[in-house]
Structure formats: structure tokens, C-alpha cells
Amino acid sequence: MRQSYEKHAWQPALFIGHVAPTQTLSGNRYTKAWKAIAEDIPTPNAIVCISSHWVTTGARITALATHRTHHSASPVATRLESIHNPAPDARKIARHIAENVPFELSLDKCRGLDHGSGAILRHMYPEADIPVLQLSLDTTLNEEEHYLRGQQLRFLREENILVIASGNVVQNLALFDQQALLAHPWALVADSQIAHCLVQGDIAPLIDYRSMRKEVRMGIPTPAHFWPLLYTLGMRQDDDMLDFPVLGISHGSTSMRAVRLRTR
Numbered sequence: 001m002r003q004s005y006e007k008h009a010w011q012p013a014l015f016i017g018h019v020a021p022t023q024t025l026s027g028n029r030y031t032k033a034w035k036a037i038a039e040d041i042p043t044p045n046a047i048v049c050i051s052s053h054w055v056t057t058g059a060r061i062t063a064l065a066t067h068r069t070h071h072s073a074s075p076v077a078t079r080l081e082s083i084h085n086p087a088p089d090a091r092k093i094a095r096h097i098a099e100n101v102p103f104e105l106s107l108d109k110c111r112g113l114d115h116g117s118g119a120i121l122r123h124m125y126p127e128a129d130i131p132v133l134q135l136s137l138d139t140t141l142n143e144e145e146h147y148l149r150g151q152q153l154r155f156l157r158e159e160n161i162l163v164i165a166s167g168n169v170v171q172n173l174a175l176f177d178q179q180a181l182l183a184h185p186w187a188l189v190a191d192s193q194i195a196h197c198l199v200q201g202d203i204a205p206l207i208d209y210r211s212m213r214k215e216v217r218m219g220i221p222t223p224a225h226f227w228p229l230l231y232t233l234g235m236r237q238d239d240d241m242l243d244f245p246v247l248g249i250s251h252g253s254t255s256m257r258a259v260r261l262r263t264r
Contacts, residue, residue, distance in 0.1 A: 051116030090131035150234020165228030170219035180252030190219035
């Protein structure tokens, strides 16, 4: 395995919208798009996932010899046991990252990958032959500080480490509709407003999303699924191209939009 600190062409920075974990057990247009994303980028030395489903007081990074999948207790837990990512030992890389970031980062030797990471990687890298780490979202930070933390992690891209942030630019579970075939109008508006800011490179409204129009506020009733996007934006460099390799609204109220930043 190549060392995590070797210099290569910069890895892209990715934000991927994820869906209910049961929807990843079989292939669909979203999982096929995730696979296509992986096929279009250089093989990384390691992968760092930032999932909306791991929120802690203070920052933590997984440091396990063998990853297991972390499942929240739920009626579908048995079905989710098929989602595994038995990736190689990532402890050395975890220590390297913890020693080189300008903030306190604790090594977590117990936590496995949650579905925000594992369900995506299952389709992007099914061979599970790349070391995988997961970085927590520090609940003591505000939105601007999450964005700045993304900037502090930008060096990972240069070290051939792929950072995948996983959440949703729009998600309102209270308005989730299992039978919905079309997006709720407010969800379309919220998704397009956020996309407009991304295309224009206008980060300030996204950091202060609570001041955006009501449809955006409806789409972000709680911040955890939105925070990972700020990490991806923080990792942007001046000559990056931005595109959206995945689009769509799932179950009426969840944006599946993916954001990709890559060098020209």
C-alpha cells in the first residue's frame, strides 16, 4: 500500500447525497451513479468519510484494524447486516491525520462505519481493498467553523486521500413520503436555490442558510445532514471545477444531489 503522505495529483472532494439504507441493498440509478463516480477518479491511498450520522462533542476519527459496520437499532437492522466494508487496517493513516490537522482529533477504536459511509462505499468500492476512516462532525462547531474545518482538511486531497462527505443538501424526514413519485415543490425550490449558490461559488448564504428563503429552511430542519457539504466546499481550491454527478429528489423530500470538486 502506498503511504498516505505521498504526493500525487489531487484527489477530488466529494459530497454525496445518501438515501434510506434499505434503498442501497439493490442497484438503482443512484447506486449506479456512485459507482460511476468512483470509476472516473484515480484510486486513492485511503478514504476519509464524513457522515451526517456521526455527531460527537469534539472531533474523532476511527482507528480500527478491521472495520465493522455500525448500525443504529432499528427494525431494518437485520437486513442491513449485508452492508459491510471490511477494509484494510487504517490505524497508521488515522494517526498521520491526527498528527497533522491543526485541531484536536481523538482516535476512536470502537466505532464502525455507519450507513452514511458504508452504504455508499459498498457501491463505489465493492472490493473493500482501500483503507477507510470516518471523521465525526463536532457538534460544538457552528456552520462557519465546519466550513473552516474543511479547509483544514484540504491537504488530504494532495496526499491522494479521497474525502467523501455524506449527507443531503435537502432532507426533511417529517415530510418523507414512501409513496411519492414526484418531488415536493418546496424541495425542488430548496434544492435549486442551494445549487445556484454552489454554481456561483457563493458560500456565505450556505453558511448562513437559516437566512435563506423558507423552502431552504424547510429542507434543512436540522443541520447534521447539511454540515458535510460545508466540509466539501471548504476543501475547494482555486482551479477546481464543480459539477453535480448525481441529481434527483427521493421520497418527495430528500435531495440526492452529489457535488464533485476536481482539478482542471
